[in-house]
Amino acid sequence: MKENWLFIKTPDHYGKPEIIQFDDNVIDYFTVEKNDGISSMKIVNENRNEKLSETEYKFINENRIRFFRNGKIYKVLSDEETITEDCIVEDDYEKLNATETELTESEIQNLKFEINWNGEKMNVRFNEVLDPPYIQEINKRLNKQGSRIILEKLNETLFLSFYTDIYLDILIPIKYVDRQNIILYGFHNEPYEISCQIIEEKNS
Numbered sequence: 001m002k003e004n005w006l007f008i009k010t011p012d013h014y015g016k017p018e019i020i021q022f023d024d025n026v027i028d029y030f031t032v033e034k035n036d037g038i039s040s041m042k043i044v045n046e047n048r049n050e051k052l053s054e055t056e057y058k059f060i061n062e063n064r065i066r067f068f069r070n071g072k073i074y075k076v077l078s079d080e081e082t083i084t085e086d087c088i089v090e091d092d093y094e095k096l097n098a099t100e101t102e103l104t105e106s107e108i109q110n111l112k113f114e115i116n117w118n119g120e121k122m123n124v125r126f127n128e129v130l131d132p133p134y135i136q137e138i139n140k141r142l143n144k145q146g147s148r149i150i151l152e153k154l155n156e157t158l159f160l161s162f163y164t165d166i167y168l169d170i171l172i173p174i175k176y177v178d179r180q181n182i183i184l185y186g187f188h189n190e191p192y193e194i195s196c197q198i199i200e201e202k203n204s
Helices: 105-109 133-141
Strands: 005-007 018-023 026-034 041-051 056-061 064-076 082-095 111-117 120-125 147-154 157-164 167-177 181-185 193-201
Touching: 026 167, 041 147, 105 111, 105 147, 111 181
Parallel strands: none
Antiparallel strands: 005 018, 005 082, 018 026, 026 041, 056 064, 064 082, 111 120, 111 193, 147 157, 157 167, 167 181, 181 193
16 A cells, blocks of 8 residues: 655645655645544545646655645735745655554544644644634534534544535544544654643543
């Protein structure tokens, strides 16, 4: 089975999660979608590829590669005037490895923990709506599911899958998890990997 490398989305990037695979000198592109299984995902070929030898790249570490591509920045100066500037876009991809754990997926879903990445904190409980009550009321009237975090799996890698309504937005891979600790990786800036202490375990 070919290695999957996850595109690391930045806060200003919108679109489906993306995977690349290397086939000798060819980079193949895939999107990540929910599978028919309850907590499984699949990759769908975008029918898009490029030659590795024709790209500019460097390895940040053995599990992370950065591509440098030509791009453009659009700046709005006024209602009538915009300018375009050339720039170099840096796209990072993280190699996905099998999650190390002795827990079942059901047991992992009962864990609660806090993500603290560069001072940005978030309490994680799987399958619970993240929106404040007034947003939940609006979503209910609009027949929307709201924002939530779901435990999902692609091959042997478990993820924190961030959903907005029915749309998969961000994937954070899980490197290791037990009843005391969970290690997450694939963040867009350093530290690329963090360890989070388990706060409590919900009753099954």
